[in-house]
Amino acid sequence: MDLNIKTNEKNHLTIGGADVCDIVKEFGTPLYVIDENRIRENYQRFYNAFSKYYKDFKVFYACKANTNLAVMSILKDEGCCIDTVSPGEVYTCKKLGFSSDKILFTGNNIKNEEMKFVADEDVVLNIDSMSALKRLAEVINPNGTKISFRVNPMVEAGHHKHCITGGVMAKFGIMETEAVEAYKLAKKLGFNPVGMHSHIGSGILDPEPFKLAIKSTMDIAGKVHKEADIDFEFIDFGGGIGIPYTPDEKLLDIDNFAKENVELFKQKLQEYDMKEPTLYLEPGRYIVGDASVLLVSVNSVKQSYRKFIGTDAGFNTLLRPTMYGSYHHIVLANKMNEDPVEKVDVAGNVCESGDLFARDRFLPKIHEGDILGILNAGAYGFTMASNYNSRPLPAEVLISNGKPILVREEEKFDDLFNKQIIPDHLKN
Incomplete structure (x- = not known):
């Protein structure tokens, strides 16, 4: 147990x-x-596992899991970055003293004024749709503003259907078929697209679905790199890594999980002749x-x-x-x-x-x-x-x-x- x-x-x-x-x-x-100590232990175990196999690695805590100010302050003390999904979470992070470069924003069906608020806070927006890209260009001056895109890797996993965030039924991310067009349009509008993001679901205790998502996302990234001439500063594979809830479930072997997934990530970088970007992951549940x-x-x-x-x-x-x-x-x-x-x-x-x-x-x-x-x-x-x-x-x-x-x-x-x-x- x-x-x-x-x-x-x-x-x-x-x-x-x-x-x-x-x-x-x-x-x-x-x-x-x-x-408090358990939060610190969980963060350190996660960070150490992945940084052991890939040095340029950052943890972006998915704060929607728990936005208690003390919890977020503990993680700030540990040097953690923050994944946000609403302007309110961005506001909270800034009030707590997180610098803009330690915050990533991934919006979904977001209003124009909300996008402008996040951009004005100098936080990188992870764009979820072509519509959001075009609307963002209308409310701010792109002028080299760094952005990222969330793609749908067509891989799904999760402990419940409401927690699956990839695949044909998911409302999240742009389609693989429009990824190159999205990055080209972003450059044409004046943005500086520097990242790619994906997320497949929550409660994952098996490395295999995650590996499928890495493969799919990296195939999309490789195509974007070649056809849209993008050198990625970061690639973010989201979160969703689970914990045992029932007595018969075992704590994930995070070292082996990190090893297998990082190996695949490196293989794909070599396959597509890509420079080594920073690897982002967004654990929430695993940490808290x-x-x-x-x-x-x-x-x-x-x-x-x-x-x-x-x-x-x-x-x-x-x-x-x-x-x-x-x-x-x-x-x-x-x-x-x-x-x-x-x-x-x-x-x-x-x-x-x-x-x-x-x-x-x-x-x-x-x-x-x-x-x-x-x-x-x-x-x-x-x-x-x-x-x-x-x-x-x-x-x-x-x-x-x-x-x-x-x-x-x-x-x-x-x-x-x-x-x-x-x-x-x-x-x-």
């Missing part, structure tokens, strides 16, 4: 060396708890996924036609199980030594039938007042949370050297009214 589970002598789950029962006493539940746990309290044990363990969080707090059918391992955090004895459904407190964290999960005997740990909640956990059912967002706590630090305050009821305006004619 590679789920980063640690316990102490009290048989309590620990996160970053801190006892979850002590954390809950201080901060309550539901609560996201983040392990297993670094956070969602702690919830059991407020109801209900024997109906099924046995339901009711918690004080719902899909408004952690959406992935409802949206993707995702598995998150659940532990009885205050009694880690107890063995599973019965199948139960672990349910949330949202008024929706689909509000379930687990169905038919084999767990220990659970009582009201117990604490459950929902593991691997660091990627697309809080960042996808909402105020659905008018429930305030939970707090987030960072564990640094064994000590808990509040890094996001729990919302209060009054926060639900922010930015809302009642028209005068409807006021009493």
Whole structure:
């Protein structure tokens, strides 16, 4: 089992060396708890694996996975670059002190004013369509502005159909057949196209789909290099590298993953007689996924036609199980030594039938007042949370050297009214 589970002598789950029962006493539940050291370890393991085989390598953390300011500050401290997908993420990065050359922007169906905002911040735009290229030329003066293109490598992978970003059904990227035309037009309009980007999906634990994507992307890059006379400064193969969610999944052998994919990348560079560009990769989940746990309290044990363990969080707090059918391992955090004895459904407190964290999960005997740990909640956990059912967002706590630090305050009821305006004619 590679789920980063640690316990102490009290048989309590620990996160970053801190006892979850002590954390809950201080901060309550539901609560996201983040392990600073785990983030650093994951980043360093990833960076070291690829830089070992290709020196000119950069990690661009896909911050949509988790935009907590403390998390992003940790990665800034590690020297990481940032992959952004919205002007808001660009704004956040700049406020945190990331320099423009450490930010890449990949937009999708983006408005003109948003493109102009990103360009004015001197951040390289990764163009997703011919339409976006032409519209960008209308809102800024190209004048040698560096851009990149996202191509669709016609390779698809991912843990759920909603997470597949390549292939004929994907809305992302330009087609292989229009790639040369896109780069030629960019040069004609006055841009300086310096990069190529692709991304095939999320939750990848096998090097083979990634190798297929590298082969396809490099074939496109080789054709663009030859026919559009482009010497690439960087080639970016996106992210999507997964983590174990179930007990029978193994942590990816990242060294072997890096070795096989870099070897193929180098072969393709030689095949097309291309200069060695900087290699970009955009891990998100791999860096932060297993670094956070969602702690919830059991407020109801209900024997109906099924046995339901009711918690004080719902899909408004952690959406992935409802949206993707995702598995998150659940532990009885205050009694880690107890063995599973019965199948139960672990349910949330949202008024929706689909509000379930687990169905038919084999767990220990659970009582009201117990604490459950929902593991691997660091990627697309809080960042996808909402105020659905008018429930305030939970707090987030960072564990640094064994000590808990509040890094996001729990919302209060009054926060639900922010930015809302009642028209005068409807006021009493």
